[in-house]
Amino acid sequence: MAAAEPAEGGMDPALYKAATYGCVWSLRKLVAGDLKALNSKTPQGNTALHVAASHGHAKFARGVLKLNEELIVAENADGDTPLHLAAKNGRLKVAELMISLAQARADHPSTKARAEDPGETDGKLLQTPLTMTNGEGNTPLHEVVRHQHTDVALKLLVADSKCAHDLNNHSESPLDMAARQGLVQVVRRIVDVPWVPDKDKVIKSVGVTALHQAVVEIMLEKHHYLLDRSDSGGNNALHYAAQKDNKRVVKRLLKERTELAYKRNGQNQTPLHVAAHHGSTNSIRALLQQCPDVAEMLDAAGRNAFHAAVASGKTDALRCLLRNVRPADLLNHVDDDGNTPLLLAAEMSHVQSALLLVRDSRVNPCIRNKKGQTARSLLEARSAQDRTTHSEVKIRTVDGGGEQEPHTHLEIRTSHKYFERSVETYILVATLIATVTFAATFTMPVGYDQTKGIALHGHNAAFKIFVISNTVAMCSAIIVVFCFIWAWKNPIKFMVDQLLWGHRLTIIACLAMLVSLMTTVYITVAPTSRWPAYVVIAIGISTPAVVVLILGKEMIFVPL
Incomplete structure (x- = not known):
């Protein structure tokens, strides 16, 4: 259905505000003696009912429809009815109201009589909001599935299950969309209702058949023929x-x-x-x-x-x-x-x-x-x-x-310039690690015995871990520095063979530095106050976990 042209004028600011906030009292005051005010539209063609539906004000919507029921099929510039907007925004109460009115409208004797009268020219009077389409060819069910509002979708399906197989301008049905989105409840509800498939529509679809997505088990039970599509x-x-x-x-x-x-x-x-x-x-x-x-x-x-x-x-x-x-x-x-x-x-x-x-x-x-x-x-x-x-x-x-x-x-x-910068970065990081760990070797935690020149906590297990981890960090960094210095001799061989080892040795050096930090804090702080030491250890342990969480497996590979 073609979208409506935007309105040239504008809506009464007071009415727009009342619809936005759902003020029923203001509505009655504004339209008292002049119902034509309800026909005013925003520049995008939205009526007061559109605005109230998008914000989920069911009482306000009920008040508008009591005054002018025909607004339920009014379209804005995008071809959306109020029910389309309620569906897009997941407004369950408004959707329930409009579904009940739409069903009553369809079952009314006057509507049936107009449908049987061949001289009837006003198509809107015969349409139901459940089946009306917007500028993209979407029914309200298309829109509610597209925006993944399961509760509203189920209500629409109870009202009219046939819409589940209608195709929009992109040849997609609500069933296709629901399957692609993984809305299992919606798919199950659709396939539970008997339906004779239109094979031409399935073949013409430029999207996917419902079997192609997340609810294969359901579809295999109901529509096994889709395996060949x-x-x-x-x-x-x-x-x-x-x-x-x-x-x-x-x-x-x-x-x-x-x-x-x-x-x-x-x-x-x-x-x-x-x-x-x-x-x-x-x-x-x-x-x-x-x-x-x-x-x-x-x-x-x-x-x-x-x-x-x-x-x-x-x-x-x-x-x-x-x-x-x-x-x-x-x-x-x-x-x-x-x-x-x-x-x-x-x-x-x-x-x-x-x-x-x-x-x-x-x-x-x-x-x-x-x-x-x-x-x-x-x-x-x-x-x-x-x-x-x-x-x-x-x-x-x-x-x-x-x-x-x-x-x-x-x-x-990947440019040669980027490779140069990568090598320079690795060399800089490795040099800093080697410098820091070398300095830490001569500033042992808690110091030395001044008479014997022996570390005061040399017998402590945590101190032994510190010494080993600090040595691992420094030696790994030294290896990286020397390997990367020779990178320029044969860049191709280096990129294919040695770069990965340098990257992983840098990771090992960083992890060893973390261990050194945790053991140093434990040795110096724990004897007087244990909880700060445990907090530091917890932070240190969580640091690699955070890096893995952010980068995943990519952290072990060279970023080229």
Whole structure:
């Protein structure tokens, strides 16, 4: 339905304020003797009923409808009725009021008589707010599911369950939306009502069928035929389950129909390709356990799952594939450009992926692509290019397929300048750690025996932990400093081999410094006041946990 034009005038400020705050007394005063005031609209075409519905003022809405019932089907500039706004904002009381009035309106004898009269020209008089659509083609049920208001959605479904299968301008039904949002109660309510599917509508949908999302068990019970459906991008239910990394759903789908693992989408990608691209390790394991030979399948570019994981930079997925796929041929398979997964990692400057592949004995690093380049020569060429250009910015458009719109990625290559700064940062941090820990060696906690030159707490277990941790921190930092000083001699070898060790040694040095701090405070403070010492220990222990919580597994990898 076409959206209404915005109103040229404006609403009475007093009426607008009354609708915003739900003041029924002000409403009666303002419209006394002049009901036309209720027909005034805001610049966006909202009536007083729209405003009250969006704010959830059921009593005010009831008062307006008693004075002018036709406002229940009034539309604003976006084509929204008051029920649309109540649905968007999850206003249950207002929705219940309008649902009851809509049902009474539909059952009224005069409405039925107008519906049977072929001379009736005013379509609005025959419409019910439950089925009216806005500018996007959404019914109130579409909007309430879209905004995840389950309680209001269930009320609308009780009133009219047929709306659950109506398609909007994007060919999505409320059932599709509810399944994608994971609203299990809503989906269960919809599928419990018998419905004869319109196959044409399912096929035309550019989004996804309901089976493609989080409520597979429910849909399999009610609409098993959806297993054979795919979206406009050729993705079937298993493609979506693999993307979401839902291991339980992947196993269930494979149990129902194993051949889904071998189905390709519009880009000739199997569910394993999709799982590798999105880093879905649980799905990868489930797919390979049930269908190990699916790893041999190639996409439109001649790439297998190893290529997909490398291209997307998903090191967890690549690590999972290396553990679960045995044939060396797959690790050294060349795509249409002649690139093996290692060559592709080198070309895209994905250091972590290159590290994982180089360390696998099955990978052949001497394979050349169609241009005669090896992985090492590609890295050297990339390094030389980065020396001449500080950064390389590349914009590319990616077709998301399925329910995802085509989107633009801004791809920034790791530059030589960034590598220099990374090395300088590591050297600075390691130097500071070495300096601090060296100084702490000669300022032992609580001092020395002035006559014997022996630490006063040398017999204490906490002191022994301090000495060991302080030594570990200083020695780790010294190793990092010396390794990174030699980084400039061969940057390519350093990036592929030594950078990761330097990063992890820096982490070890930092952790050892934390232990030194905690033991020092315990030795010096605990004898007189224990609780401050315990608080410091608790803070020290929680520090690594906070870092892991923020960065996850990424903390153990070099940020390149």
